[in-house]
Every structure is written in C-alpha cells, then in structure tokens.
Amino acid sequence: MKLVPRGLRVRSALGFAVLALLVSAMLSVVTYQLARWYLIGQREDLAVRQTMVNAQVAKGLVASTEDPETLLASLRSVSNARAVLSVNGSWYATVVEFNEAVIPASERDEVAESGAAMQRVTVNGAPYLVIGVELPGLDAVYFEFVSLAEYRDTMDTLATTLFIGAGVATLGGAIVGWLLSRRVLRPLAGVADAAAAIASGELDRRLDGAHDPDLQPVVDSFNEMASSLESRIAREVRFTSDVSHELRTPLTAMLSAVSLARRSEMNERTKFAVDVLGDQVEHLRRLTLELLEISRIDAGVAELELTEVDVPVLVARVMAEAGMPANRLRSRLGTLRRHPMDPLRIERVLANLLENAERYGGGATAVELERDGTTLVVHVDDAGPGVEPDERVAIFGRFHRGGSAQPEDKPKGTGLGLALVEEHVRLHGGTVTVTDSPWGGARFTVRLPGEQAP
Amino acid sequence: MTPDANVQRMADTVLVVEDDHSVRALLRMLLEDEGLDVLAAASGPEAVELFGNAHVDLVLLDIRLPGFDGFEVCRRIRRLSNVPIIMVTAQQDSHDVVAGLELGADDYVTKPFNDRELMARVRTQLRRLQLSSAADSDIIRVGDLEIRAGEGTVTKAGERLSLTKTEFQLLVHLARNLNLVLSREQLLEHVWGYAYHGDGRLVDTHIARLRAKIESSPAQPALLHTVRGLGYRLSVTP
Numbered sequence: 001m002k003l004v005p006r007g008l009r010v011r012s013a014l015g016f017a018v019l020a021l022l023v024s025a026m027l028s029v030v031t032y033q034l035a036r037w038y039l040i041g042q043r044e045d046l047a048v049r050q051t052m053v054n055a056q057v058a059k060g061l062v063a064s065t066e067d068p069e070t071l072l073a074s075l076r077s078v079s080n081a082r083a084v085l086s087v088n089g090s091w092y093a094t095v096v097e098f099n100e101a102v103i104p105a106s107e108r109d110e111v112a113e114s115g116a117a118m119q120r121v122t123v124n125g126a127p128y129l130v131i132g133v134e135l136p137g138l139d140a141v142y143f144e145f146v147s148l149a150e151y152r153d154t155m156d157t158l159a160t161t162l163f164i165g166a167g168v169a170t171l172g173g174a175i176v177g178w179l180l181s182r183r184v185l186r187p188l189a190g191v192a193d194a195a196a197a198i199a200s201g202e203l204d205r206r207l208d209g210a211h212d213p214d215l216q217p218v219v220d221s222f223n224e225m226a227s228s229l230e231s232r233i234a235r236e237v238r239f240t241s242d243v244s245h246e247l248r249t250p251l252t253a254m255l256s257a258v259s260l261a262r263r264s265e266m267n268e269r270t271k272f273a274v275d276v277l278g279d280q281v282e283h284l285r286r287l288t289l290e291l292l293e294i295s296r297i298d299a300g301v302a303e304l305e306l307t308e309v310d311v312p313v314l315v316a317r318v319m320a321e322a323g324m325p326a327n328r329l330r331s332r333l334g335t336l337r338r339h340p341m342d343p344l345r346i347e348r349v350l351a352n353l354l355e356n357a358e359r360y361g362g363g364a365t366a367v368e369l370e371r372d373g374t375t376l377v378v379h380v381d382d383a384g385p386g387v388e389p390d391e392r393v394a395i396f397g398r399f400h401r402g403g404s405a406q407p408e409d410k411p412k413g414t415g416l417g418l419a420l421v422e423e424h425v426r427l428h429g430g431t432v433t434v435t436d437s438p439w440g441g442a443r444f445t446v447r448l449p450g451e452q453a454p
Numbered sequence: 455m456t457p458d459a460n461v462q463r464m465a466d467t468v469l470v471v472e473d474d475h476s477v478r479a480l481l482r483m484l485l486e487d488e489g490l491d492v493l494a495a496a497s498g499p500e501a502v503e504l505f506g507n508a509h510v511d512l513v514l515l516d517i518r519l520p521g522f523d524g525f526e527v528c529r530r531i532r533r534l535s536n537v538p539i540i541m542v543t544a545q546q547d548s549h550d551v552v553a554g555l556e557l558g559a560d561d562y563v564t565k566p567f568n569d570r571e572l573m574a575r576v577r578t579q580l581r582r583l584q585l586s587s588a589a590d591s592d593i594i595r596v597g598d599l600e601i602r603a604g605e606g607t608v609t610k611a612g613e614r615l616s617l618t619k620t621e622f623q624l625l626v627h628l629a630r631n632l633n634l635v636l637s638r639e640q641l642l643e644h645v646w647g648y649a650y651h652g653d654g655r656l657v658d659t660h661i662a663r664l665r666a667k668i669e670s671s672p673a674q675p676a677l678l679h680t681v682r683g684l685g686y687r688l689s690v691t692p
Contacts, residue, residue: 245544249474251566256480259569263487285566292544307654308683317639321649338683343654 012181020173374450578647
C-alpha cells in the first residue's frame with residue numbers, strides 16, 4: 001500500500017511541511033533547553049546568594065538568643081523568607097507549611113556531609129528550590145525555600161510560544177512548497193500548452209528559451225521534436241502535392257488523346273475500350289484535382305477568399321447545375337440573405353453534398369437554409385437509407401468505403417468528396433455533421449459562423 | 455465547321471505554349487479540329503519570339519516552362535499586345551491564378567482540363583473578338599470617357615486608352631447598363647461566358663486593371679464604383 005500522494009504539488013507541499021516541522025521542532029527543543037539552563041542558573045545564583053545573606057542573619061540571631069520564640073520572631077522580622085532552622089536538634093519554621101517534613105532526607109544528608117546543598121521540591125503542587133547551609137561554629141542548619149513559580153510560568157509561556165511557532169513554520173513550509181512547486185511546474189504548463197497547440201494543427205509552435213538553465217534541455221528537446229514533426233508532415237504533404245502535380249501533364253495528354261480518338265470512326269470493341277479509357281481517365285482527373293485540393297489545405301497554403309454572398313442565389317445556382325428543381329430550396333433566411341464565405345469553396349461543398357445524395361441517397365430531396373444566431377445553417381436532406389450512427393464520423397474520412405455499394409450506373413466516386421466538404425467547412429471555422437432527416441433518409445448539416453474565428 | 459466558314463473569313467490563330475511534347479501535339483490536333491490555326495511553342499523565349507513574328511488571336515499559356523515561365527511570357531506579350539491570353543494553372547485556389555490575372559491574363563483553365571472545358575474557354579475568347587468587331591456604331595459617353603463599341607476604342611479626355619479585349623468588353627457591358635449595379639455572376643456570364651462556377655477573382659482583378667486605366671485616381675474611383683456585397687456599377691454620380 002502506498003501512502004505517498006500522487007500529485008507533484010501535494011507531495012512538494014507535504015515535503016516542505018515535514019522539513020519545516022523537523023527544523024522548527026529541533027530549534028524549539030534547543031531553544032527551550034538553552035533558555036531553561038540559562039534561566040534556572042540565574043535563578044539559582046540569586047537564590048543561593050540570598051540564602052547566604054539570610055543564613056548570616058540567622059547565625060547572628062542564633063548566637064545572640066537562646067529563646068526559640070524570640071529567635072523565630074526575629075527571623076520573621078528580618079526577612080520574609082520561607083526559612084526552616086534546625087538548632088541543636090530542634091526545628092523552627094517561619095511558615096507553617098514549610099517545615100522540616102518537606103525537606104527531603106537526601107538534602108539533609110548532603111548538608112551534613114558537604115556543608116551546603118540545593119534541591120528542587122514540590123510543595124502543595126508548586127515548585128520550590130530548597131537550599132540548606134550549615135551555620136559554622138554552631139550546631140545549626142539553615143534551610144530556605146525559594147519559589148520557582150515565576151520561572152515555571154516563564155518556561156510554560158516559552159514552550160507554548162515555541163509550539164505555536166513550530167506549527168506556523170510547518171504551515172509556512174507547506175505553503176512555500178505549494179507555491180514553489182507551482183513555480184517549478186509553470187514551465188511544464190508552457191510545454192503542455194505548446195503540445196496542445198501542435199496537436200491542434202499549429203505545427204510551427206515552439207517554446208521560448210527558458211530563463212532557467214536547468215530547464216533548457218527540456219525546451220531544446222521539445223522544440224527539436226516539434227521541428228522534426230513539422231518537417232515530416234510537410235514532407236508528406238509536399239509529396240502528395242508533387243505526385244498530383246506530376247500527374248497533371250500525363251493526365252491532360254490522356255484526356256486529349258481520348259477526346260481525339262472519339263472523333264474517329266470506331267468499331268464496337270474499340271469504342272468500348274475507348275469509353276472505358278475515357279471514364280477511367282476522367283475519374284483519375286477528378287481524383288488528382290481533389291488530391292491537390294486536399295493537399296493544399298493540409299499544407300496550410302489554402303487561403304480563404306471571404307466575400308459577402310447572397311446565399312439563396314449561390315445555393316440555387318449549385319442546385320440548378322446539379323439538375324435539382326428550384327422548389328426544393330427552402331430558405332428561412334428572410335431578408336438576411338448575405339453571409340461571409342469563400343464562394344468557390346462553398347459551391348464545392350454544396351455540389352459535393354448534392355452529388356453524395358445523388359450517389360447514395362437517391363438524390364437530395366430538400367436544401368434548407370436557416371440561421372442560428374449569426375451562424376448560417378444549411379441542411380441537405382436525401383431519401384436514402386440514412387447513415388448508421390457508428391458511421392457518422394468515419395463517413396468524412398478520406399477514401400472511406402461505407403457499407404453501401406457504389407452504384408454501377410453512375411461514375412465512380414473519388415472517396416474524397418465528403419472529406420473535402422469537411423476540410424472546406426473547417427477552413428471557414430464551421431462544422432459539418434450527418435443526422436437523420438425528419439423526412440427519413442440522411443441529413444447533412446453545414447454550419448458556417450457569421451464572424452470568422454481569428 | 456463547314457468549308458464555307460473558312461472561305462468567309464480567315465481562321466483564328468492560337469498560340470499554344472506548352473513544354474510537354476505530346477500535350478502540345480494533342481492540343482494542336484484538337485484545336486485544328488475546331489477550325490483554328492495553331493502555332494506551338496515549347497519554351498518561354500520561343501513563345502515570345504513566335505508571338506513577335508506572327509499574327510496571333512489567342513494565347514494558351516502554361517505557367518511551368520523552360521527558359522522563363524508563363525508569367526514572364528504574359529508580361530512580355532502584354533507590352534506588345536492586348537491579345538486574349540488563357541493561362542493554364544495548377545490549382546484554382548493557388549496564387550498562380552491571381553498572379554496571372556494581375557499580369558493581364560483574360561481567363562484561366564485548371565490542369566488537367568478536358569477538351570470540352572478548354573474549347574468552351576477558347577470559344578468564349580474568340581467569339582468576343584468577333585462580337586466586338588461586328589458593326590456597332592453607337593458611341594457611349596461616361597464622364598470624360600468616350601466608348602466606340604464598333605471600333606473597339608476608348609478615349610479618356612480625347613486621349614486613346616489601350617484596353618485588353620476583356621477589359622473593353624467589361625467596360626462596354628457596364629456602360630450599356632449605366633447606373634445599374636451588375637453582380638459578379640452577371641459579369642462572369644456576360645463577359646466570360648461562365649454559366650456556373652465562375653471565379654469572382656476574374657471580375658475583381660479585371661475591374662482593378664480597368665480602373666487603373668480609366669480612373670484619374672484609381673484608389674478613389676469616380677466612375678467605376680464597388681457596391682459592397684452586390685457588385686459593380688458604372689456611373690458619373692457617386
């Protein structure tokens with residue numbers, strides 16, 4: 001089981017947080033220990049000095065009086081210390097709670113052994129320092145309790161402060177890690193953008209040089225990859241274009257030769273042969289022209305010649321040429337008849353759609369024009385069997401062979417007609433789709449935007 | 455074609471400029487079958503030389519040629535003559551078309567063409583030649599222009615202008631429909647004989663060339679107006 005989170009940014013933030021936590025915890029512990037060591041040392045020094053002074057006073061008092069009550073009263077009047085005095089085996093305490101019972105035996109032993117001792121005790125839950133000193137020349141020991149409550153409060157405050165500090169540092173680390181990873185990932189976002197642009201056909205997109213020398217190799221190899229991709233595609237496109245170009249002259253010669261041959265007297269067999277030749281050459285001519293047309297679009301050299309066109313007029317002209325009765329045109333454009341387009345290309349689009357309907361759909365039954373906002377919508381309906389849903393994208397592919405057979409009584413299709421429709425429409429920033437016609441059959445829908453996408 | 459037609463008038467001569475040997479030979483035969491005389495050139499320099507030494511009524515000009523290309527041939531011929539020129543181009547949407555038209559070509563065909571297409575373009579150009587040479591004595595005046603359709607001449611402020619046949623035909627058609635807007639399609643049909651699929655750029659480039667000749671300042675036309683989205687109109691009022 002993996003507990004490491006997957007996202008680079010989350011990992012980065014967590015890493016920085018852990019690092020910050022470790023560093024701040026270590027610093028806190030050290031700070032706390034140092035502060036304690038220093039503060040307690042100071043406190044002890046002070047306590048010892050004070051105890052020494054008080055012990056001298058107590059020694060004087062013990063020497064000057066025999067009466068314990070007087071001694072105790074004097075001791076109270078001299079200082080308000082919590083003192084315990086042991087004289088000749090008798091104990092005197094200035095404050096009732098601080099008596100011989102709360103002085104640990106080890107403290108008493110150590111004083112007896114080395115003349116002075118210091119130890120920490122807890123009385124009624126409060127911390128105290130108990131210091132014991134032998135009074136020289138007398139059989140007496142002076143003990144004093146010094147409160148450490150103030151010191152403990154200071155240390156508690158310090159600990160709380162350090163604890164909060166460590167928490168803030170950890171959170172800060174996480175934020176820094178998050179932001180830093182964004183900075184680190186930003187060049188990566190640039191790479192992603194460029195890759196997406198290339199994928200969408202902007203083949204000349206490159207990355208700018210990185211400011212960071214560590215990123216330069218990535219930028220270089222990305223650009224290298226894009227260049228090689230671009231030149232490979234360009235080579236392929238040029239090849240198609242060159243092949244088509246080179247075919248033009250022999251095709252022209254063949255077309256002319258067939259025309260010439262047809263003008264002569266021929267017997268049945270020769271006439272049949274020349275007719276086959278003529279049909280095939282004509283097919284090859286259309287194929288070559290369409291390959292050239294599509295390779296120019298692929299190469300990105302095709303330019304859109306946009307003009308405002310009277311749409312119903314253009315559509316009616318194409319329909320008339322295809323031998324379609326004018327009453328099958330239904331325009332719902334009203335008086336907004338004009339639309340920006342490259343008329344030659346849209347004529348090709350419509351002619352190809354009508355031809356497609358003729359070939360596979362039993363002829364176009366209607367051409368409808370309408371508007372969707374500023375978009376021009378053209379529907380071409382046919383009376384054929386329609387297009388299966390899983391064929392509706394593939395049908396626009398190049399040399400796509402659908403399920404329906406090529407009709408034998410019509411000239412062979414090139415297999416590029418619908419692909420060209422899609423390419424020409426795409427050049428306009430529009431779309432072409434196929435659905436079911438409300439009257440049965442297939443409905444091809446071309447949508448051309450009113451304002452051209454930049 | 456009947457033998458009488460040849461007796462009535464001399465056959466028109468077409469100069470075929472094409473570097474491929476068999477295409478050249480086939481075009482010669484096809485055009486001769488139409489009753490036309492054919493001269494053939496295989497390179498740019500040969501075409502220009504032939505054109506200088508013989509009477510030519512129409513030039514059929516391929517772009518890719520040895521020596522210098524079809525554009526250069528077009529440029530050099532235009533310096534000498536307003537003879538109709540049909541360019542043979544690779545692709546309808548290529549720059550070749552516009553470049554050729556701007557150099558003064560009258561029309562173009564896309565290669566590979568079939569003979570019906572080619573003959574339709576050739577006949578349109580030659581018929582226009584005959585139409586404009588037919589007796590037509592009216593004189594049309596538009597501003598300081600004086601158009602003699604019968605003679606095929608135009609003067610601007612008394613000075614004779616040199617127009618190609620297509621430019622002349624375009625001007626006459628616009629002048630006969632003075633103050634009326636003519637669409638690109640109408641002009642294509644009347645001047646170039648395209649019923650369908652005419653290329654609007656044919657009209658636009660020829661209008662631009664015509665303006666350069668008849669307008670005092672072509673950038674602000676005073677006679678030949680563009681009516682945005684509709685077409686063109688010849689009139690003295692703006």
